Amino acid sequence: MNKVLILSHGNLAKELFNTARLILGDFQKVTYLCLLEGQDMNEYESMITKIARETEQELLILVDMLGGSPFIISAKVYQALKGEVDIQIVTGVNLPMVIETIHGIDQHSVAELKDIAVNFGSKGVVDFVSQLR
Amino acid sequence: MNIVLSRIDERLVHGQIITSWTKQLLVKRIVIIDSLIAKDSFMTQVLTLAAPSGVTVDIFSVEDALSLLNNETKNVENTMLLFRKIESVLDLVKLGFNLKELNVGNMGAGPRRKSISRNVYMTPEEIEVVKDLINIGVYVYLQMLHTDAKIDIKKQI
Numbered sequence: 603m604n605k606v607l608i609l610s611h612g613n614l615a616k617e618l619f620n621t622a623r624l625i626l627g628d629f630q631k632v633t634y635l636c637l638l639e640g641q642d643m644n645e646y647e648s649m650i651t652k653i654a655r656e657t658e659q660e661l662l663i664l665v666d667m668l669g670g671s672p673f674i675i676s677a678k679v680y681q682a683l684k685g686e687v688d689i690q691i692v693t694g695v696n697l698p699m700v701i702e703t704i705h706g707i708d709q710h711s712v713a714e715l716k717d718i719a720v721n722f723g724s725k726g727v728v729d730f731v732s733q734l735r
Numbered sequence: 736m737n738i739v740l741s742r743i744d745e746r747l748v749h750g751q752i753i754t755s756w757t758k759q760l761l762v763k764r765i766v767i768i769d770s771l772i773a774k775d776s777f778m779t780q781v782l783t784l785a786a787p788s789g790v791t792v793d794i795f796s797v798e799d800a801l802s803l804l805n806n807e808t809k810n811v812e813n814t815m816l817l818f819r820k821i822e823s824v825l826d827l828v829k830l831g832f833n834l835k836e837l838n839v840g841n842m843g844a845g846p847r848r849k850s851i852s853r854n855v856y857m858t859p860e861e862i863e864v865v866k867d868l869i870n871i872g873v874y875v876y877l878q879m880l881h882t883d884a885k886i887d888i889k890k891q892i
């Protein structure tokens with residue numbers, strides 16, 4: 603049963619998934635959807651709705667960019683399934699966010715995983731040279 | 736307001752708009768003209784949140800947009816007009832708005848819609864609306880990204 607969905611423009615979502623697998627080995631409950639050129643947006647929305655409905659009433663969506671279509675469509679699905687599925691949406695997905703979310707996937711609810719995602723997603727962004735003494 | 740682009744884009748505020756167009760054209764304000772979305776408080780929140788930093792998003796019905804456009808002629812802020820439906824453009828023009836150019840960006844595939852370009856599909860009725868706009872004197876062109884060439888839609892329909 604899926605608990606985390608990674609969404610992106612182009613193949614980024616798939617490659618984040620594959621790269622996480624390279625680092626963590628096999629894991630469960632995570633899936634992804636890539637938004638490719640020419641995609642029918644109604645169909646895209648239906649696919650996300652289907653994935654959300656097939657969870658244990660909770661889904662964390664990690665989406666590439668605030669304001670992009672994957673985000674907008676996720677927001678629509680959130681609103682449409684309100685009361686039926688607990689959907690959380692975090693934007694700005696990156697590799698640390700994906701990895702730490704997967705680490706916690708069995709122990710935490712989606713509401714808790716959301717905080718992990720935000721926390722590790724932002725902690726991974728560091729201006730290295732300015733940190734040197 | 737200084738209108739730097741008027742565009743049909745079914746996806747409204749999205750990746751191409753927030754990353755490419757607003758930066759290339761130094762857009763400070765996006766005005767979405769759509770009577771249905773103007774009434775939808777949830778989508779209004781989502782689209783407002785979707786705005787890139789330094790850009791405001793406002794959503795108006797066709798009628799309210801007309802009064803805004805008429806009242807803010809002295810405002811020099813770079814503004815992008817975004818439409819979800821081509822019919823809204825014709826409504827606005829018929830109400831008296833003097834639109835010179837219309838960019839057709841994204842209109843997805845769907846039942847009864849035929850391909851006009853790689854990213855633009857229209858029903859026969861929508862093509863008629865385009866023809867009406869052309870007859871009124873609007874230059875309607877296809878251009879998805881700022882880096883793409885403008886293509887006169889007349890040649891494609």
